[in-house]
Amino acid sequence: MRVNFTVNGRPQQADDVWEGESLLYVLRERLGLPGSKNACEQGECGSCTVRLDGVPVCSCLVAAGQVEGREVVTVEGLADFARQRAEGCGTGACGTSLQDAQLWEARPSHRASDSQTGEGTELSPIQQAFIDAGAVQCGFCTPGLLVAADEMLENNPNPTDADIREALSGNLCRCTGYEKIMDAVRLAAARQGEAV
Amino acid sequence: MPENGAPLGTPTKVTQGTPTKGGIGESTLRPDGVLKVTGEFAYSSDMWHEDMLWGQILRSTVAHAEIVSIDTGEALATPGVYAVMTYDDLPTDVKNYGLEIRDTPVLAHGKVRHHGEPVAIVAADHPETARRAAAKIKVEYRELPVITDEASATAPDAVLVHENRTDHHIGHVPHPNIVHRQPIVRGDADEAAKRADFVVKGEYTFGMQDQAFLGPESGLAVPAEDGGVDLYIATQWLHSDLRQIAPVLGLPEDKVRMTLSGVGGAFGGREDLSMQIHACLLALRTGKPVKIVYNRFESFFGHVHRHPAKLYYEHGATRDGKLTHVKCRIVLDGGAYASASPAVVGNASSLGIGPYVVDDVDIEAIALYTNNPPCGAMRGFGAVQACFAYEAQMDKLADEVGMDRVEFRRLNAMTQGTLLPTGQPVDSPAPVAELLRRVKAMPMPPERQWESSEGADVRQLPGGLSNTTHGEGVVRGVGYAVGIKNVGFSEGFDDYSTARVRMEVVGGEPVAVVHTAMAEVGQGGVTVHAQIARTELGVTQVTIHPADTQVGSAGSTSASRQTYVTGGAVKNACELVREKVLEMGRRRFGTYHPAWATAELLLEGGKVVTDGGEVLAGLADVLEGEAVEVEAEWRHRPTEPFDLRTGQGNGHVQYSFAAHRAVVEVDTELGLVKVIELACAQDVGKALNPLSVVGQIQGGTTQGLGVAVMEEIIVDPVTAKVKNPSFTDYLIPTILDTPTIPVDVLELADDHAPYGLRGVGEAPTLSSTPAVLAAIRNATGLELNRTPVRPEHLTGTA
């Protein structure tokens, strides 16, 4: 079957989709967006978390056919999404012209970033905080955690530790013991507070 | 200075003493961080190729059976299917692989020995097509009795898991269903037992833990025009894979070109091969790129697990609290194939009594062949299981003697110079008593943190969001434990690493390129290598070349060894590059300034300077467009095997020590546990990157927590089938299960090691588990001699 939907503000079309395919598979294998991760494919790890019409969901449990006509934000689009939000677009999904959408790239070449390290890439505050706090080891859980943490800070800019733990309880990490992830979210919240 | 007065050790030295920005000792950030947070870092499961096929593995549905027949006809006839292969399709006479013993069939040959063993492989144009085709392969099994434990393995009429063994352990094992046996005898434990005023005995059970790395086994094999294959893969040791893959394919090693792709965690589970050979076979057969990605269900069958163990201990002590003797017997279940079992036996036996002074010991460790899932490497192997048991014993014995549990440990703690049961002296700082002192001295977390003005915050109580208690039945407990882990490969293994370092000038700036085959699995080796290069070469720009087999072996990313060994190799190569650069400088400029000949010269800030700080030349001028490149192997000091009868021998390179204090709250009525805090003190020799070091300690601690209270692969004792191969029923700690983990890092140099560093990754996994168990015992008063402890064990409803 064919599925049309919007990913990171850009209209996308996937053809010859098998009816049992998940949104995760379509993103990773058909749209060249492997940032959302395939760690468990049973909704138990959160590594595949994306925003579906703004709501964080496990993309492994969304059937591809269910996203017809809907909007998805993945980790690849998180920096743009956060920037647009900061610029006053509440959902991060508005204000993209068709032309902009068609020119969208995961890491825009005009930002002159280093292809090996990604240096120079524009990051969202939560992405920067994960790097700065040492919250990334193998990094496989990172994309899902970033999407979940970003959404939490959008709704709860001053979370307590218990709030952070509850909001991220659907995202497993096997490397860090979560301490540096807590640090990263606290750091992003604090920076967000300073910026206001 | 510890209270007992002995010096702790010497502070760490840095060879090229000049601090370079981004050099060792700084918490520099990961070079792959940006790619990892933007989703662009290419993990092995992210590989994609035009026209690629998907591989699928058909696995055995029974644990032990003869294969009567395999019919692939219908599968092959399925539209979209390009190849179906079984044992009969293997191209050469080499049909087995294995880390040490080549006992593992690439595809089952006439027999399956465990649930989930690969029987056939399929390549098709879509994963669903491949799955459907695999399901159409008809395999007829004639089931055999299953070997599941020591009794069934060593019974006189036991079916042999492997007939006709020819490996080098068969000569010294008491039964062919025993992979390896290592006794260690020093002094006279029976005689010493007579001096004991108190003796405690215990039987302990350690459950089967899974590495549960999040990135599933996966990779892409691309057939090449020269008849070879390019393999993009997540592994812990490229060259070990290569050595096992190439002969099965019938290719010379230089035609199997391996590149490390992103690795989503490893923890030992990627030391053995998983889908590597299968992907290559299908790619070579079909002439098309083949991608294989396990799902989580398959992943539980696709890699080895931590050995479950039965441990039998006897400890004795005098009235004044000195250990008299230890006798122990450690039975490890290696499952159907050997994997790392011999090395696990070596660690369990040689470290079987822990970091204590005991002159009279009698130890035996064995690993069994059974029809349970194969077990092998996982973080801290051998030492983890032993630590769980000997620390439980130390608590029991302290109670018998009537001493404080921590003080009892400190009284018996090893120090530099102590002999291990193997007779090997510990010739570097062993601050066991100090670590215990430090961890005990940390402030305790406040009581009843769940109470708030709005009532109980269930998120901070046992049971968490499940709302099982508002404080009822909740009792706090505190427990301590300490452990010892060997660093690096032991027992005479030629444990070397290779580094290629190149210095050149790019755009007027000196740049160092570091190329090794080290598998970056998340531990941060790439960060540390860049730091070493900066420190040794005085440059700021360092490029880490992707790891592949175009450079010599870096050994395994395991045994806490990579910062030591590949870090050592990078340091060594940098030193050789530095010498060459200085030699060039002397040739070019030596006549202009006497200091070239007379002074100690350093590379600093992109310049050659004297140790007095005088600048002699810029590196750009010295190099003058030339590049300096060195590839060199580097070895740590040699070790020797343990004597097969007495276990004596200088088998280890280095040790790593960590101590934990666990504070738990247990809902004693429901048997639910909330770990409130897990404090750790660890000696790391020298923290090359403090941020990464603490991250390793916290991560290792959490894996130890997991196997204390929830993680266990459950194997049916009757059928030997795995009952919980999913993240729904194999539980690992969430962020709500993981407490704060304060870490106190001690840095006492091991003068034998580069920068005085110690391997860090494994030690925290050891003591975490027994500390949590001790805390639960403290809260409940129960004996608890198995891990993980489950609610039914705490409520008398097992």
Add this chain to the structure above:
Amino acid sequence: MDFLRPASWEEALAAKAAHPTAVPIAGGTDVMVEINFDHRRPEFLLDLNRIGDLCEWEVGEDSVRLGASVPYTGIMENLRGELPGLALASHTVASPQIRNRGGVGGNLGTASPAGDAHPALLAAGAEVEAESVRGSRLIPIDEFYTGVKRNALAADELIRAVHIKKADGPQQFSKVGTRNAMVIAVCAFGLALHPETRTVRTGIGSAAPTPVRAKAAEEFLNAALDEGGFWDNGKIITPSVAQQFAELCSAACNPIDDVRGTASYRRHAVGVMARRTLTWSWESYRGTAARTEGAA
């Protein structure tokens, strides 16, 4: 496999009538796991995501009509006052991501004894609104669960909504899992006080082939509360009464040993949860009653 995408409820009913084997998929949190792990290959998937009505709820005089696809997050955030037991149960469902997708309709459709909503629905009192092209009917929750992962739906029926009695007194929900978040129930317990009818209702999850009520325990407690005049005097329930209630709840279980827990533990834990949830609910009732008196 075919993917059916009805745009309206009527189209969905027609599709289900035409393809009775079609598997409805809404949140996907059960169905997609089975597909991803190759445990199930339905001939048809019937997507209900496009039917907006299913995500809506109406608060009526006596009950809440909860659309089958209202996500658990929505219940937690919006219906805590009307459906406190279900809101508590919703909060224990898996993870935030799953709570954003899954709804009560899925729990009922799957009818797993481990579904978190069941004990709360049993305790509160509810009816399942099932509909087919043949018409609509309300199935009392006590008659809905017919066996292990079996329910009273006909092959052509879909769950449109659940009608749940609005709380007229305190409600509680507890669930035991071997992890502090994101865990499937080893067993679970729901309890609701119904001061208007002076009754207590219960629900037990994961401790019998189907979700069940502890009816003997309810009857015992109803009688004991009545006899002691507890509803009026608001006294603390005597420990012996609470204990006997707990034991009767344990006795209502018919559990199995499995990888998540032993039968013996399940019986034990249900008893502990029964005693605790009764205590919490009753304390809350007494507090409310005291305040009401004070105000009057």
